[in-house]
Amino acid sequence: MKLNAEFVTSVSRWGDLRAEGRPEIALLGRSNVGKSSLINALTERRNLAKTSSTPGKTQLLNYFRIDDAFYLVDMPGYGYAKAAKTSRIEWAKLSQDYLKKSENLRLVLLLIDSRHPGIASDDAAIEWLSEAGIPTYVALTKIDKIKQQEAAAHEKHLRQHHPELAGIFRTSSETGRGVKQLRSFVGSQEWVSFQTNPTHTI
């Protein structure tokens, strides 16, 4: 399975979004969790999405078209600085507008750092997405940094506490571990028929 990717556009306001009708997977997660790196790993392109060791690199919605069939949307991170400690989810208006209003969004891939399970803002994000009726898979990232057993324990913990999650992957963009499985899932497009229920009330 190969995902042929092409950068299409960066969007800074909701009104700028292109209503093209192709289905979208959005990559969401705390700043620095590895969203842009995972897009590069999935598409086997070193610098397609811009990455940085400094949190807050991605500030716009960046659209990558895959095989002329669907989009991966790289989102700005949440939980950077003070907001990380609160249990309420505080994210940019752009991200909120997108998640609430996009008609093409089928699935959120929520990235959680495998070294730091149970962060309040991540739990809040899962709950927010669940209430919004948006199907959510988790990718536990940077698993090259921890022992496999630990990663397995974190995955189990997540499953127990968040039965609403549709699935969990464990990935390392550094070593490529788990990326093939996630790529197969994304490329299979089985998620295209997922139903999202934007409530417009959150």
Ligand SMILES: Nc1nc2c(ncn2[C@@H]2O[C@H](COP(=O)(O)OP(=O)(O)OP(=O)(O)O)[C@@H](O)[C@H]2O)c(=O)[nH]1
């Ligand atoms: N060890 C390791 N480092 C990683 C992995 N994925 C990403 N990183 C590093 O983590 C840092 C942040 O990666 P990004 O992909 O820019 O993170 P992001 O989630 O897009 O960050 P924002 O755009 O700021 O929200 C970079 O220094 C990456 O090299 C991984 O799987 N393993």
Ligand SMILES: [Mg+2]
């Ligand atoms: Mg980024």
